[in-house]
Amino acid sequence: MPTYEYRCEGCGKEFSAILSIDEHDREAQRCPECKSNKVVQLLSVFTAQTSRKS
Ligand SMILES: [Zn+2]
Structure with a gap:
């Protein structure tokens, strides 16, 4: 299943969730x-x- 990355706008915490x-x-x-x-x-x-393009 894919991993989704999130960042909280309240406290700035970054976390990930594995969700279908x-x-x-x-x-x-x-x-x-x-x-x-x-x-x-x-x-x-x-x-x-x-x-990247060099
Ligand atoms: Zn937060």
Whole structure:
């Protein structure tokens, strides 16, 4: 299953969650530190392939 990366806008904590696509679509994530739902999703590590041009 894919890993989703999030950052909390309340306390700045970054965390990851392993979710199925279905769970990801259905459930809003909450910060494990402060329980805020003001979290932003970061780029998945799996899609962050390096494609640098020199
Ligand atoms: Zn937080």
